[in-house]
Amino acid sequence: MVRLLLLCCVLLSAALNANTVSLLQGYQFGPGDTIKISVYQEADLSVTAQISQQGFIDMPLLGSVKMTGLTQQQAKEQLEALLRDGYLVAPSVSITIDSYRPFFIYGEVRNPGSYAYQPDITLEQAIALSGGLQDRASRQQWFIQRGVDKTTFVAQSDTVILPGDVIKIDKSFF
Numbered sequence: 001m002v003r004l005l006l007l008c009c010v011l012l013s014a015a016l017n018a019n020t021v022s023l024l025q026g027y028q029f030g031p032g033d034t035i036k037i038s039v040y041q042e043a044d045l046s047v048t049a050q051i052s053q054q055g056f057i058d059m060p061l062l063g064s065v066k067m068t069g070l071t072q073q074q075a076k077e078q079l080e081a082l083l084r085d086g087y088l089v090a091p092s093v094s095i096t097i098d099s100y101r102p103f104f105i106y107g108e109v110r111n112p113g114s115y116a117y118q119p120d121i122t123l124e125q126a127i128a129l130s131g132g133l134q135d136r137a138s139r140q141q142w143f144i145q146r147g148v149d150k151t152t153f154v155a156q157s158d159t160v161i162l163p164g165d166v167i168k169i170d171k172s173f174f
Contacts (some may be wrong), residue, residue: 027072027163029051030068031055033050033099033139034048035095036048036095037049038095039083039091044060045060051142054149075095076094081172087173102117103166107167108134108171109131138170141169142169144156144161
């Protein structure tokens with residue numbers, strides 16, 4: 001019985017991790033993300049930079065390069081194309097995310113504000129980080145605004161939070 005319970009826990013954990021990985025694979029860079037860019041055999045071109053509020057980073061030789069709205073793969077391809085255009089013959093760029101932008105929570109929580117993103121964090125855990133729900137908080141009307149287009153949807157307690165999400169906890173009518 002104990003082995004079955006442990007197996008179930010492992011499978012659930014693997015499913016949650018796979019879900020988060022699939023959500024983050026299509027992750028688009030935004031203001032506040034810090035990324036590390038390395039150019040193979042070109043140490044002078046490697047940089048760690050935070051994406052500005054306007055969506056740009058500064059790169060040696062290239063100047064300001066727009067990163068907002070690009071996935072990791074799209075940003076890699078863009079930088080390689082820019083470096084190939086008059087600077088390097090066959091550039092090989094790698095990009096890693098050094099730190100994600102925070103998520104935000106407001107409304108009927110005890111400590112609204114911004115919080116550092118943590119992989120696999122759920123809405124229930126985000127509410128706990130913010131000090132919990134206030135007495136008049138709705139137990140069902142929780143909204144998340146996500147992405148560059150700011151799509152808003154009703155969330156459940158087990159909804160996985162992504163970097164840059166804005167969480168709104170409404171008041172209860174009863």
